[in-house]
Amino acid sequence: MWYPGHIKKAKSKIKTYLKTVQGILELVDARAPYASRAYEFEDLFKDKDRIILFNKVDIADEKNLIFWENYYKSKGYKVLKTSLKNVSIKSFLTKVVYKSFQKKFSELRVMVAGIPNVGKSTLINSIKGKKSLRVGNTPGVTRGVQWISVNDQFMLLDTPGILYSEIYNKKIMYKLILIGSLKPEEDEKEFAIEYGFNFFKEKYPEIIRNALxxxxxxxxxxxxxxxxxxxxxxxxxxxxxxxERAMTVFLKELSDGKYGKIVYDFPEDYDMLK
Known part of the structure; x- marks a missing residue:
């Protein structure tokens, strides 16, 4: 249920279209900067100029983002941070994102990637319009693929949200449910809330107080x-x-950041970082 067939097709399409772009703009939810990369990014995007964009920093606990920002920089990534709902997105794209990519050609083509609910739709829809679409006549792209024009020198290629075919790490699954990136089965909903409650009790008790x-x-x-x-x-x-209604409403308001600033990811959660 939480891994629809179109996501598998999307991964195949992404591999096909990678040859048409110079860089990857990879969006993550700043509240889960590691868990919200729940797809095979190393396999998909190797050999491309990559920027990781921490979105939703307005509802993230920024003091706990410092580790992740340094971690990704140590791996050779460029890192940007923003809250797409609170900025002029076109200005951010032209003045920050565009300038952060390497330029090899007169037109910069960038693929926008990420899991569901990390801000891709917010970014794309803000600049999307009838005059900004380029369909089919872009060299090297299958007819019917949509490019979005930021300006004459900057094109974005949108991609559907992608996820692992299976998420074996339960903590990652629960975190994705809590940030609204994964639609849970009924039993998963309760397990995710149990995980979240225990996490908040230890790390962010104010979340519980604010919710109640x-x-x-x-x-x-x-x-x-x-x-x-x-x-x-x-x-x-x-x-x-x-x-049941309480769980649904709580998860929705939690994913919207209504109870306070959070970061779910800590280095000790992941064996490879210990």
Whole structure:
């Protein structure tokens, strides 16, 4: 359910179209700068000039981004940070992104990549219009592929959101659910909230307090969800609290950053970084 067939096709298309671009603009959610690279980026994008764009920094705990920024720079990446919803995107693309790429030709062509809900649609839709589309007549591109023009010297190639074919690391799966990049199955939703509650209790207790609008932190995630439903007056049949609705609303508001600034990724979460 969470790995639709079109994502597999998208990976195949990306490999085909890589020969038409000089660089990759890879968007990640700043709240999960490692987990939100949940696809085979090394295999897909090797030998290309790559920029990692930390998006949503306005709802990320920036002090815990420093490690990841330095980590990616140590691997040879260029790193940019922004909140696409709070800036002039065209200005950001022309004055920051364009200047950060190497230039080999008169026209810079860049592929925009990333998993769902990291800001790709926000970026693309901000500059997309009938006059900005170039379809089919771009050399080396299959007819019907859409390029988006930022200006006369800068073209973007949009790609669908991509993910691993299977996510074996449960922590990564839960983090992607919590940032809204992965649609969970019913049991995954509850497990993700349990993981998130325990994580917040240890690292960001203010998230729990803000969600409940209370200084009291419940003992476990289920009591938290019941209290959340009670606070919102979510009532199910039989006058019981509608915990299913509570979980759905909590995940949506959490992914929107309504409860405070967070970074879910810590180096100790990943064996290769220890």
């Amino acid at each position: 609008k209370s200084d009291v932190i419940p003992d476990d995630y289920y009591n938290f969800i019941e209290l959340f439903a009670k606070k919102r007056n979510f009532i199910a049949s039989g006058k019981t609290y509608d915990t």
